[in-house]
Amino acid sequence: xxxxxxxxxxxxxxxxxxxxxxxxxxxxxxxxxxxxxxxxxxxxxxxxxxxxxxxxxxxxxxxxxxxxxxxxxxxxxxxxxxxxxxxxxxxxxxxxxxxxxxxxxxxxxxxxxxxxxxxxxxxxxxxxxxxxxxxxxxxxxxxxxxxxxxxxxxxxxxxxxxxxxxxxxxxxxxxxxxxxxxxxxxxxxxxxxxxxxxxxxxxxxxxxxxxxxxxxxxxxxxxxxxxxxxxxxxxxxxxxxxxxxxxxxxxxxxxxxxxxxxxxxxxxxxxx
Amino acid sequence: xxxxxxxxxxxxxxxxxxxxxxxxxxxxxxxxxxxxxxxxxxxxxxxxxxxxxxxxxxxxxxxxxxxxxxxxxxxxxxxxxxxxxxxxxxxxxxxxxxxxxxxxxxxx
Numbered sequence: 049x050x051x052x053x054x055x056x057x058x059x060x061x062x063x064x065x066x067x068x069x070x071x072x073x074x075x076x077x078x079x080x081x082x083x084x085x086x087x088x089x090x091x092x093x094x095x096x097x098x099x100x101x102x103x104x105x106x107x108x109x110x111x112x113x114x115x116x117x118x119x120x121x122x123x124x125x126x127x128x129x130x131x132x133x134x135x136x137x138x139x140x141x142x143x144x145x146x147x148x149x150x151x152x153x154x155x156x157x158x159x160x161x162x163x164x165x166x167x168x169x170x171x172x173x174x175x176x177x178x179x180x181x182x183x184x185x186x187x188x189x190x191x192x193x194x195x196x197x198x199x200x201x202x203x204x205x206x207x208x209x210x211x212x213x214x215x216x217x218x219x220x221x222x223x224x225x226x227x228x229x230x231x232x233x234x235x236x237x238x239x240x241x242x243x244x245x246x247x248x249x250x251x252x253x254x255x256x257x258x259x260x261x262x263x264x265x266x267x268x269x270x271x272x273x274x275x276x277x278x279x280x281x282x283x284x285x286x287x288x289x290x291x292x293x294x295x296x297x298x299x300x301x302x303x304x305x306x307x308x309x310x311x312x313x314x315x316x317x318x319x320x
Numbered sequence: 321x322x323x324x325x326x327x328x329x330x331x332x333x334x335x336x337x338x339x340x341x342x343x344x345x346x347x348x349x350x351x352x353x354x355x356x357x358x359x360x361x362x363x364x365x366x367x368x369x370x371x372x373x374x375x376x377x378x379x380x381x382x383x384x385x386x387x388x389x390x391x392x393x394x395x396x397x398x399x400x401x402x403x404x405x406x407x408x409x410x411x412x413x414x415x416x417x418x419x420x421x422x423x424x425x426x427x428x
Contacts, residue, residue, distance in 0.1 A: 195354075196354050196357060196358055196361075200358065200361060200362065203362050203365060203366075204365065207365075207366065229351070231349075232349025232350065232351045232352070233349065233350050233351055234351055235351055235354055235355060235358075236351070239351070239355045243355065243358050243359055243362065
């Protein structure tokens with residue numbers, strides 16, 4: 049089955065590029081042939097997250113202008129077999145591509161390059177860049193953080209997508225902090241699910257790994273050890289239709305407190 | 321939806337913690353306030369009436385009731401609210417105290 053999935057949010061800075069990049073890495077690691085398409089014309093970022101900023105010769109806008117072949121803008125990602133990256137332009141503006149261009153680009157990716165998934169990273173906002181990003185998609189993943197403005201913008205985007213007859217819309221809750229939820233300072237995943245009335249694909253805990261991964265240009269989904277990776281892995285399993293339980297992030301927090309107590313006790317013992 | 325139920329919430333332990341918290345909590349947590357504000361806000365975003373239409377609708381509702389009942393027109397409250405996923409119009413329109421006397425005279 050071939051699917052084009054748009055990752056969008058309305059609000060900026062909630063982690064769209066991080067989610068789409070790591071989702072693509074995880075899907076590819078599970079054996080699917082995946083194209084990750086940066087649709088944020090003029091403000092591209094995914095090249096940095098993949099550590100491929102020096103490898104780009106041609107971009108999508110130049111392809112649309114007829115200056116190169118599509119094969120020239122489909123770059124294989126060295127660190128992840130089966131993953132291909134399609135960069136956009138850093139200098140053009142959003143008007144240099146129209147929604148129909150996106151439809152034909154994605155069609156070509158499916159038929160000429162036989163991808164299983166095309167993941168489209170949408171720009172923030174609901175203007176032309178958003179229209180381009182959703183034009184070819186069959187499904188949508190809405191990234192939302194647990195704060196009121198992100199939730200409101202997510203609701204607006206879900207409404208817009210429903211008006212476009214999108215039937216398959218799911219949310220990823222990003223930058224979730226269970227300790228703040230327990231203190232009563234953060235909406236919990238169930239609150240957000242109730243408010244948006246949209247199925248939850250995954251809940252990703254706040255983690256310093258995201259910053260470290262972007263510093264290095266190595267997606268966190270390459271590192272199997274972390275809780276964040278596990279949460280992302282489960283989200284992509286659900287994306288593929290596999291039912292997996294959610295991680296109890298609150299429980300994970302309790303364990304880490306317990307671990308800290310244990311470490312403290314060990315330190316006392318070894319000190320005496 | 322079914323998937324969300326498996327998220328690990330609503331365990332007996334958590335319900336107990338929430339119950340204990342509710343015993344000692346003086347105010348709503350900022351989380352509860354955020355949730356309530358969002359739920360109301362999204363209703364207004366979804367209903368998609370202009371502020372002018374909203375004001376006009378409330379005025380007409382009060383006008384209609386005023387045609388039949390003697391009400392405290394300055395003390396009325398009509399708003400959109402949400403109960404169990406159902407968006408509804410809720411209102412509080414107090415009658416003038418003399419009204420019940422009048423009715424008694426009329427029907428008595």
